[in-house]
Amino acid sequence: MTIQWGKFVRGEDVPATEASVKDKSSIVGRIGIQMLACGTGAWRVRDAMNRIARILGVTCSADMGLTAIEYTCFDPDHSYSQTLALPNTGVNTDRLNTLEHFVNDFETKYAHLTIQQIHHLMDNIQKTPGNYSPLMAGLAAALACAAFIFLLGGGPAEMVGCFFGAGVGNYTRRKMIDRHVTTVANTAVGVALACLVYLVIFKVLQYNFQISGHHEAGYIGAMLFVIPGFPFITSMLDISKLDMRSGLERLAYAIMITLIATLVGWLVALIVHFKPEDFASLGLGVVPLMLLRIPASFFGVYGFSMMFNSTQKMAITTGLIGAVANTLRLELVDLTSMPASAAAFIGALVAGLLASAINRYNGYPRISLTVPAIVIMVPGLYIYRGVYYIGLNAIGIGALWLTRAILIIMFLPFGLFVARFLFDRDWRHFD
Numbered sequence: 001m002t003i004q005w006g007k008f009v010r011g012e013d014v015p016a017t018e019a020s021v022k023d024k025s026s027i028v029g030r031i032g033i034q035m036l037a038c039g040t041g042a043w044r045v046r047d048a049m050n051r052i053a054r055i056l057g058v059t060c061s062a063d064m065g066l067t068a069i070e071y072t073c074f075d076p077d078h079s080y081s082q083t084l085a086l087p088n089t090g091v092n093t094d095r096l097n098t099l100e101h102f103v104n105d106f107e108t109k110y111a112h113l114t115i116q117q118i119h120h121l122m123d124n125i126q127k128t129p130g131n132y133s134p135l136m137a138g139l140a141a142a143l144a145c146a147a148f149i150f151l152l153g154g155g156p157a158e159m160v161g162c163f164f165g166a167g168v169g170n171y172t173r174r175k176m177i178d179r180h181v182t183t184v185a186n187t188a189v190g191v192a193l194a195c196l197v198y199l200v201i202f203k204v205l206q207y208n209f210q211i212s213g214h215h216e217a218g219y220i221g222a223m224l225f226v227i228p229g230f231p232f233i234t235s236m237l238d239i240s241k242l243d244m245r246s247g248l249e250r251l252a253y254a255i256m257i258t259l260i261a262t263l264v265g266w267l268v269a270l271i272v273h274f275k276p277e278d279f280a281s282l283g284l285g286v287v288p289l290m291l292l293r294i295p296a297s298f299f300g301v302y303g304f305s306m307m308f309n310s311t312q313k314m315a316i317t318t319g320l321i322g323a324v325a326n327t328l329r330l331e332l333v334d335l336t337s338m339p340a341s342a343a344a345f346i347g348a349l350v351a352g353l354l355a356s357a358i359n360r361y362n363g364y365p366r367i368s369l370t371v372p373a374i375v376i377m378v379p380g381l382y383i384y385r386g387v388y389y390i391g392l393n394a395i396g397i398g399a400l401w402l403t404r405a406i407l408i409i410m411f412l413p414f415g416l417f418v419a420r421f422l423f424d425r426d427w428r429h430f431d
Contacts, residue, residue, distance in 0.1 A: 003084070005026065005030065005119045005122075005123070006116070006119060006120075006123070008026070009023055009026050009115055009116065009119060013114055014114065015111065015112050015113065015114065016056060016110075016111055016112075016113060016114065016115050016118055017055070017056055017057055017111055017112075019056075019114075019115050020078070021058055021073055021074065021075055021077075021078040021079065021080050022078075022080045023115040024053075024056040024057070024058050024073060024115075025058070025060075025071075025072075025073035025080045025082060026082075026115065026119070027052060027056065027115065027118055027119070027122075028049050028052050028053050028056070028058070028060050028071070028073055029049075029069065029071055029073075029082050029084050030084075030119070030122055031048050031049055031052050031099070031102075031103065031122075032045050032046075032048065032049040032062065032064070032069050032071065032084070033069055033084040033086065034095075034099055034122065034125065034126060035048055035096065035099050035100075036064060036067070036069060036086065037086050037089070037090070037092070037095075038090075038091065038092045038093070038095050038096035038099065039089065039090060039091035039092065039093075039096070039230045039231075039234070039308075040096055040234065040365070040367055041234040041237050041238050041241075041243070041246070041250075041367065042064050042234075042238045042241075042243040042245075042246035042247070043237070043238065043241045043243060043427075044365075044367065045062075045064060045069070046062055046064070046243075047426065048099070048100070048103045049062055049071065051103055051106070052103060052106055053073060055106055055107045055111050056111070057075065058073045058074060058075050059073065059074055059075070060072070060073050063245065064243075064245070064246055065245050065246050065249040066089055066231070066246065066249035066250050066253055067085055067086040067087075067088070067089050067249075068083065068084065068085040068086070069083070069084045069085075070082075070083045071084075087180075088180075088183065089231075089253065090177075091230045091308045091309070092130070092308070092309045093305070093308045093309055093310045093314065093365070093368035093372075094128075094131055094309050094310055094311050094314070095125065095128060095309070096365050096367075096368055097311075097314070097363075097364060097365055097368060098125055098128070099125065100363070100365050101363065102121075102122075102125065104363075130309050131306075131309050131310075131311060132306060132309065134171050134174040134175050134178065135171060136306070137170055137171065137174045137306070137307060138166075138167040138168065138169075138170045138171030138174065139167060140170075140303045140304075140306035140307050141166045141167060141169070141170030141171075141225035141303060141307055142162075142163045142164065142166050142167030142170075142303075143163070143299055143300075143302070143303035144166070144224075144225060144299070144300050144301075144302075144303025144304045144307065144376075145162040145163070145165070145166035145221050145222060145224050145225055145303075146159040146160075146162045146163040146166070146221075146299075147159075147296040147297070147298075147299040147300035147303065147376075148162070148221055148224050148300050148376060148380075149162045149218050149220075149221030149222075149224075150292070150296045151293060151296050151297065151300065151326070151330065151376065152220075152221065152279070152381050153278070153279035153282070154215075154217075154218050154221060154279050155215070155279070155280065155282050157202075157205055157209075157211050157215040157218065158215055158217070158218025158221060158279065159218075160201060160205065161197075161198040161201040161202050161205070161215075161218050161219070161221075161222060162198065162218055162221040162222045164197050164198070164201050165193075165194040165195065165196075165197040165198035165201065165219070165221075165222030165223075166194055166221070166222045166223070166224070166225045168193055168194065168197045169190040169191060169193045169194025169195075169197070169222065169223065169225060170190060170194075170225045170307070172186075172189060172190055172193050173186045173187065173189065173190030173225075173226070176189065176190075183257070184256075184260055187226055187257055187260045187261060187264075188260055188264045190223075190225075190226060191223040191226060191260070191261045191264045191265055191268075192264050192268055194219075194222040194223045194225070195219050195222060195223060195264075195265055195268040195269070195272075195274075196268065196272075197222070198218065198219040198222040199219065199272050199274070202215060202216055202218075202219070212280060214277060214278075214279070214280045215280070216274050216275070216277075217274070217275065217276050217277045217278070217279060218279070219265070219268075219269065219274050220265070220276055220380070220381055220384050220385075221381075223261055223264075223265050223384075224380045224381075225307065226257060226261045227258075227375060227378050227380050228253065228254040228257040228258060229304070229371055229372070229374070229375030229378055230308070230367075230371050230375075231250040231251070231253050231254040231257075232250075232251070232254040232378065232409060232412075232413075233367075233370075233371050233374065233375075233412060233413050233416065234247075234250055234367070234371070235247045235248070235249075235250035235251035235254060235413075236251075236410070236412075236413030236414070236417075237413050237416065237417060238250060239251075240413070240417050241430075242430075258383055259387070261384075262383060262384050262387040262388070263387065263391075265384060265388075266384075266387055266388050266391050269388065270391075276381075276384060276385050276388055286334070286335070289334075290327065290331055293326075293327045293330055293331075294323050294327050295323070297319075297322050297323045297325075297326040297327050297330075297376065298319040298320065298322060298323040299319065300322065300326075300376045301318055301319045301321070301322025301323070301326070301372055301373050301375070301376055302315050302316065302318065302319035302322075304372045304375050304376065305318040305319065305372040308368070308371075308372055310368065310372065314364055314368060314369070315372075317358060317362075317364065317369065318368070318369050318372045318373050321351050321354045321355060321358075321369055321370075321373040322351070322372070322373040322374075322376060324350060324351075324354065325347045325348070325350040325351035325354070325373055325374065325377075326347055326373070326374075326376055326377060328346065328347055328350060329343045329344060329346065329347030329377060330343075332346060332347075339407075340379075340404065340407075340408055341404075341407035341408050341410075341411045342411070344377050344408045344411045344412050344415070345411040345412070345414055345415045346415065347374065347377055347415065348370075348374050348377065348411065348412045348413070348414070348415025348416050348419075349415035349416075349418055349419055350415075351369075351370050351373040351374050351415070351416070351419075352366070352370050352415060352416040352418070352419025352420060353419045353422070353423070354369075355369035355370045355373070355419070356419055356420070356422075356423035356424070357423075366420065366424075370416050370419075374412050374415075374416070377408070377412055378408070378409060378412065379404065379405040379408045379409070382401045382402070382404050382405035382408070383401075383402065383405045385398070385401040386398045386399070386400075386401035386402035386405060387402075389401065390402075
């Protein structure tokens with residue numbers, strides 16, 4: 001049930017620092033549940049709750065998962081325990097940025113306010129609408145997936161198909177989310193529509209321009225907008241900080257989304273006789289390919305960042321990080337004998353270092369910059385091919401693709417962990 005905080009809290013007309021433990025705990029818990037709703041990791045949620053609790057003069061102990069927080073606030077005389085839960089999970093980097101600034105400024109700007117006044121401010125944050133309409137979210141996915149498929153080796157035909165497929169798929173998925181349709185359903189419908197629209201575009205191009213059948217493999221790129229980058233990355237970061245409950249729940253959620261997307265894509269491919277074959281060679285030289293990868297990486301990350309509700313300034317900043325980090329990763333794979341997993345680690349490390357530097361300059365949350373920047377490095381193509389071949393009983397080939405994907409996915413958060421360890425003193429220690 002939705003918590004009516006204004007009715008639940010009957011705070012007295014005194015500063016929050018002088019309120020009762022029950023009222024103080026309502027502020028601590030609400031900060032935590034709102035940050036959890038933005039998709040950030042458990043460590044960051046707990047850190048924000050602890051900071052607010054210390055300012056209010058209470059001690060907080062919290063345990064959290066993907067959609068729930070159980071916590072207790074206490075002082076020498078009283079204690080108050082509460083459980084808060086979300087109906088669904090998602091990502092909102094703009095609101096996360098607002099909440100982090102709220103926490104950072106709480107002692108100087110808000111601690112002297114009453115409990116009711118603070119809740120009113122948090123009501124305004126919670127009710128802030130998203131930055132983009134479903135149409136804009138669809139266009140962001142279209143841009144991201146068109147760039148994504150080029151980075152995977154696709155050409156203009158695949159990019160056109162992915163643009164329209166991903167655009168329609170994510171527009172529909174967003175409309176279903178706005179109507180509170182369950183995650184399994186909106187993911188399945190979005191992926192199915194993306195693949196079917198790609199089929200239509202492919203047939204139109206094939207009829208009018210006599211393109212080769214090899215271009216059919218681009219349908220994989222049309223459904224990559226559902227890649228659960230935030231839960232994948234934050235799950236590993238949570239586990240690295242021993243937040244096992246949160247980490248394992250996030251990992252289970254990410255695996256669920258991935259399985260739904262790949263299985264639906266596989267079924268559609270079987271029905272329309274699509275195969276995930278290798279892309280036709282683009283015939284580009286080393287330098288032209290690198291110069292094209294830079295803007296493709298930028299627009300891919302920029303599109304994903306918009307899908308996470310980043311402001312334009314934040315999305316552009318994230319796109320610039322991705323342009324550097326992802327192009328470096330791809331060039332290391334092409335120009336050296338470095339395995340893809342090791343290159344992914346270096347790319348994620350560079351993204352993390354750049355995000356840390358930018359965080360010190362403008363205060364953007366690191367996770368709002370790093371995760372969109374490395375989502376484009378998640379090997380969605382490998383995962384899909386693994387499931388596809390396993391579905392055809394080619395277990396050996398499928399296991400090979402999945403193993404490659406798992407190695408890359410494990411090294412991406414490892415790169416971010418090292419960057420945070422080097423530049424974030426709080427991350428290096430436990431409290």
